[in-house]
Amino acid sequence: MSQRHEPNLSDRIRYRRKQLREVLPSSDRGVPYLFLSPFFVLFSVFLAFPIFYTLYLSFFRFEGVSNSTILWIETAIFDYRLVGISDLTFVGLDNYLRLLSDSLFHQAMYNTVFILLVQVPIMVGLALALALALNASFVRFRGVFRTIIALPVSANLVAYATVFLVLFQETGLINYALGLVGIGPIPWLQDAFWSRFTIVSAVTWRWTGYNMIILLAGLQNVPKHLYEAAEIDGATRFEKFRYVTLPQLRPVLLFVVVTSTIGTFKLFAEPVTISQGGAPLESTITIVQYIYQTAFIDFRLGYASALTYVLIAIVSTLSLIQIRLGGTSDA
Amino acid sequence: MHETTRRSGVWKFVTYAFILLMAVVTIVPLYWVLVASTLPEEVFLSSTSLPLFPGDAFFENFRALQARESVNFIRSIGNSVLIASVYTLLSVLLCSMAGFAFAKYEFRFKEPIFYTILATLVLPIQLLVIPLFLLMSQLGLMNSYWAIILPWAANPVGIFLMRQNMKSVPDTLLESARMDGATEFQVFYKVVLPTLKSALAALATILFLFQWNLFLFPLVVLESDKYTIPVAINQLVGAQRVYYDQIMVAAGLSIIPIFLLFLFLQQYFVKGIIGGSIKE
Numbered sequence: 001m002s003q004r005h006e007p008n009l010s011d012r013i014r015y016r017r018k019q020l021r022e023v024l025p026s027s028d029r030g031v032p033y034l035f036l037s038p039f040f041v042l043f044s045v046f047l048a049f050p051i052f053y054t055l056y057l058s059f060f061r062f063e064g065v066s067n068s069t070i071l072w073i074e075t076a077i078f079d080y081r082l083v084g085i086s087d088l089t090f091v092g093l094d095n096y097l098r099l100l101s102d103s104l105f106h107q108a109m110y111n112t113v114f115i116l117l118v119q120v121p122i123m124v125g126l127a128l129a130l131a132l133a134l135n136a137s138f139v140r141f142r143g144v145f146r147t148i149i150a151l152p153v154s155a156n157l158v159a160y161a162t163v164f165l166v167l168f169q170e171t172g173l174i175n176y177a178l179g180l181v182g183i184g185p186i187p188w189l190q191d192a193f194w195s196r197f198t199i200v201s202a203v204t205w206r207w208t209g210y211n212m213i214i215l216l217a218g219l220q221n222v223p224k225h226l227y228e229a230a231e232i233d234g235a236t237r238f239e240k241f242r243y244v245t246l247p248q249l250r251p252v253l254l255f256v257v258v259t260s261t262i263g264t265f266k267l268f269a270e271p272v273t274i275s276q277g278g279a280p281l282e283s284t285i286t287i288v289q290y291i292y293q294t295a296f297i298d299f300r301l302g303y304a305s306a307l308t309y310v311l312i313a314i315v316s317t318l319s320l321i322q323i324r325l326g327g328t329s330d331a
Numbered sequence: 332m333h334e335t336t337r338r339s340g341v342w343k344f345v346t347y348a349f350i351l352l353m354a355v356v357t358i359v360p361l362y363w364v365l366v367a368s369t370l371p372e373e374v375f376l377s378s379t380s381l382p383l384f385p386g387d388a389f390f391e392n393f394r395a396l397q398a399r400e401s402v403n404f405i406r407s408i409g410n411s412v413l414i415a416s417v418y419t420l421l422s423v424l425l426c427s428m429a430g431f432a433f434a435k436y437e438f439r440f441k442e443p444i445f446y447t448i449l450a451t452l453v454l455p456i457q458l459l460v461i462p463l464f465l466l467m468s469q470l471g472l473m474n475s476y477w478a479i480i481l482p483w484a485a486n487p488v489g490i491f492l493m494r495q496n497m498k499s500v501p502d503t504l505l506e507s508a509r510m511d512g513a514t515e516f517q518v519f520y521k522v523v524l525p526t527l528k529s530a531l532a533a534l535a536t537i538l539f540l541f542q543w544n545l546f547l548f549p550l551v552v553l554e555s556d557k558y559t560i561p562v563a564i565n566q567l568v569g570a571q572r573v574y575y576d577q578i579m580v581a582a583g584l585s586i587i588p589i590f591l592l593f594l595f596l597q598q599y600f601v602k603g604i605i606g607g608s609i610k611e
Contacts, residue, residue, distance in 0.1 A: 031515045032436035039429035040444070042485035047451055050462035057461065130353055133346045147597055148354045151361065154593035157544045158561035159582040162568055163364050166575050171376050173363060205360065208353075237342075258453075266455045269546045269561065273568055288458065288547070295461050296551055308458050319453045 054305045054312075058095055060088040062302035088302075095306035105307065107282055108290040111196065111271075115286070116264040119200045124256055126204070127211035132245075134212070135219045146216070150209035157206075161273035164202040165189070168274075189274065192283030199270050199284060207263065211256045218252030219245070254326035258319050265315050268292065287311050361586070368392060368583040372576040389580065396577040399567075401555065404581055407563035411585075414476050414559060415542040422484045422538050423531060429485075430493025431519055435505065445494075452487050457547060464551055478552045479545060479559075486541075489534055496530040497523060532599040536592075543589060560585045 099105050130149060134142050152160065167173050168188035175185045188194045226244045235243065246253075268288040275284040285293075287307070295304035367375040369385040369392075396404050432438070433445055463482050472478045500523055508522045509515075524531065546561040553562060564585065567578050593600065 032432040032438040032441075035428045035432035035436075035515075035519070036444075039425045039485045039490065042425065042481060043448060046463065046466070046482040047456060047459070047485060047487075048447075050459035050466065051451075051454065053462040053465075054459060126353070129349065133350050136346055138343055139346060139350065145350055145354055147594065149357050150597065151590060151593065152357060154540055154589050155361075156560055156564075156582075156585045156589065157546055158564045159585045160360070162564055162578050162582050163360050165568065166367070166376070166578065167360060167363065169376060169575075173375075205357070209357065262453070262455055266457055269544075269565075272546075273565065276568055291458070292460070292547060292551075296464075301461055301465075305461050308461060311458060312454055315455055316453055 051312075054308050057088075057302055057305035058309050059090060059092060060302045061091045061094070062088050062305075063300050091302070095303050096310070098303065099306065099310060104282060104285070104290060105287075108285045108287045111284055112265060112267065112286045114196060115200055115203070115267065116261060118196075119203055120257065120260045120264060122200070123204045123208050123211060124253070124260060127208050127215055127256065128253070130208070130212045131215035131219055132241075134216060146213065150213050152206045152208075153210040155206065157269040158273055160206055161202060161270045164198060164205075164270075165274050168198045192280070195274060195284050199267075199274055202270050202274065203264075203267070207260065211260065214256055215249070215252060218249050222248040250326060254322060258322050261318055261322065262315055265311060361590075364579060364583045364586060367579040368576075370576075372574070375579070376575060388576070392576040392580045395574065396580050399577070402558065402563045402566045403556070404563055404584070406556070407558045407560050408584065410476075410557055411543060411559040414480060415539050417476070418480045418484060418542045419535050419538045421480065422486050422489055423535055425484055426486055426489030426534065427493045427497075427524065427527075427531065428519065429490050430497050431523060433490070433494045434497035434500075435502070435523075448487050448490055452491070456483070456487075457545075460548055460551055463548065467552055473552055474554045474557055476557065479542075479549050482548070483541070483545075486538060489538060492530065492534055492537075493527075496527050500526055529599055532596060536596045536600045540589070540593075 133139065134146055139145075169175070170185055170187065170190075172188075174188065178184075178186065186194055188198045222245060226248065227240060230240045230244050266288055267286045271284050271286045271289050272292075275281050275289075281289075288311075291304050291307045291311070294300050294307060366382055366385050369387065369389040370382055371386070371388045371391075374386065375382045433441065459482075467473050467478045472481075504522055504526075505518050508518045513521065544561065545559070546565070549559045550562050550565065553559065555566075558566070564578070564581050567574065567581060
């Protein structure tokens with residue numbers, strides 16, 4: 001792994017390289033570090049440091065001066081500038097213990113897991129079915145269909161969520177269309193259950209095409225001779241899917257499931273947009289929404305850091321479990 | 332034999348029907364945004380009619396949107412384009428330089444550093460809002476474009492994608508440039524970068540869309556004059572009375588240009604996702 005593997009390099013080049021090494025001034029040994037350092041500086045400051053700093057903050061009570069459910073975030077930021085790091089009070093594991101009895105956290109957790117368990121299987125199933133359909137050789141205009149179905153991934157997150165907000169209005173297009181087939185107006189945004197459904201359909205609309213593209217790429221990498229061998233053995237369409245496609249596709253499917261799971265735990269734009277226009281916030285609140293509210297509206301930054309860390313722990317654990325269950329070492 | 336042909340005919344029909352249905356479901360909301368933005372609110376929100384064709388109220392709706400005091404929507408489009416472009420250029424540069432170092436040089440701690448960077452892929456890094464918020468306020472970068480350009484410029488997806496692609500550039504090409512007296516940096520931008528045009532386009536597309544969609548952090552650090560599109564649209568929804576006609580114009584204006592860009596760049600985008608996710 002650490003040794004570079006260069007079977008194609010001719011002896012001539014190897015000789016030149018040796019020459020070169022003798023010619024190069026020793027200061028050029030620092031070249032890779034020069035290429036790496038700008039990336040690494042930003043990575044350390046804005047990614048690595050915050051990861052540890054969040055953990056640190058989660059052991060403190062750290063609250064802003066503004067008590068603020070009423071204040072707009074702009075005002076809150078100005079007020080924040082008055083708060084110094086000295087306002088930290090060490091509370092040990094208090095923040096984490098408080099989570100155990102925080103009913104709004106439990107509600108947020110429930111909503112997120114609910115969306116995860118409903119949305120991810122539906123979306124991955126649809127994406128897989130679409131990938132299989134668009135991989136079939138008899139289908140014409142495959143490129144066109146692929147582009148159309150992948151288009152939503154480029155839509156601005158908040159813009160598309162707003163469109164769904166309007167589509168699912170009491171007097172909106174969806175209820176109108178349902179009315180045509182005799183289904184009475186459904187309170188998509190007013191009712192907790194239905195607004196979760198609205199969020200699920202919005203997320204599915206946006207990400208199915210993206211996952212389809214990844215799965216399609218995976219399908220195209222399945223060696224053709226495996227299908228030919230299966231055909232010689234007299235395998236049915238389903239058997240070919242079950243014994244050739246599925247096992248070959250496993251790493252890619254795993255990737256799709258892991259990224260979709262992480263995506264569900266990061267949900268923010270959709271619930272914020274869709275809930276603010278409808279159902280009572282608590283009934284659809286997601287974890288990231290709760291973190292946002294705790295940190296930047298209630299200004300309890302220490303508690304919000306603990307929430308963040310719990311979320312990071314959950315997501316990492318789930319990803320690891322899924323990778324382990326996926327059972328492939330190369331995934 | 333006849334039986335098999337008929338069954339495979341049914342199969343083809345089901346497949347086509349499914350694809351067509353999904354394509355229609357995908358297109359309807361997009362088409363509808365366009366139509367709705369040209370109609371008065373009471374028409375597209377009426378429960379008694381099905382608006383299928385564009386009307387002539389677009390400019391009226393647009394003027395109403397522009398008259399908003401709390402949000403300058405055109406300015407927010409400008410902000411988003413500027414921020415996403417600078418971010419994309421900076422990030423592509425940083426990621427390809429670092430990817431080059433990982434693909435083509437040997438140095439101490441190369442593997443541990445690379446795998447540390449890769450490990451952050453699993454973390455929901457958009458969640459580091461609180462420490463980043465504190466950091467920005469310490470650095471005096473609150474309400475500046477840099478506050479949302481810098482944090483994700485060192486993008487782990489980008490470095491992974493670039494490293495994979497740089498590996499495919501033959502070493503002999505690099506060696507011969509060196510023999511011609513090129514410096515290491517010249518080797519990088521005169522030899523390596525030009526051979527990776529499609530990978531660079533893919534990465535640029537992915538990064539641009541990523542920044543274009545960022546919502547949580549911009550919402551936290553920006554004030555109204557610097558609002559990006561997602562934050563600006565969110566302000567329209569959060570208001571006391573929701574003006575759906577203005578919202579539809581705003582949504583349409585923010586979705587259409589990026590669709591056109593996507594249609595133009597989608598072949599790279601597809602390659603980029605595939606390259607970054609699956610290979611090796």
